[in-house]
Amino acid sequence: MKRLKLGVLGSGRGSNFVALAAAVAEGKVAAEFVVVGSDQADAKILEEAKNREIPTLVCPNGKYRTKLEEEIEEGLAEQMVKSGVELLILAGYMRVVKRPLLSRFGGAMINIHPSLLPAFPGLRAWEQAWKAGVKETGCTVHWVNEVVDGGSVIRQIRVPVEVGDSAETLHGRIQKAEHCLLPEVVRDLAEGRIPWLKDPRKK
């Protein structure tokens, strides 16, 4: 089977990338990483990619905190295209995605989010759930569109909130579930077992 070409964007630790990279290395996911990018030059995810000899790129921060400037995102999107990315994965990427990435990767871009969407979109979703006192939360992989955390849900895992949990212990449990969910979804997209909104391999 031809391997699906993956691009990853992340702003932080990269534990989801590491889990996915392990599944790829073990032959569980028919895919290969063509590039890992970040808006943070010192993000651990870049170091994790370099350790695995995967090409990396960093884009400038720009003047906004929550989104990239249009020209910067344009450059990032062009580099992703040049690298041959077929599926773009947002794994802890903390910028709102705009037209430059959406016009090229809409229908072929997924995000992992630490709640059962549509509940608790936005930042620190585990803390939102913990503060709201829900008994159950979880994680979601969804298609990315122009609505923040609003694209259609692909798959979710439920995670219980336990007595005595802090926001951090809850996040730890959610992350364990994320590390199963993301590789499973990418495996099934690569094998065509999950329908794509727009599969770039079928032109």
Ligand code: GAR
């Ligand atoms: C993950 O929990 C991911 O769901 C979350 O950031 C964390 C990144 O961890 N993403 C969001 O909140 C996006 N809205 P990682 O860098 O260790 O993979």
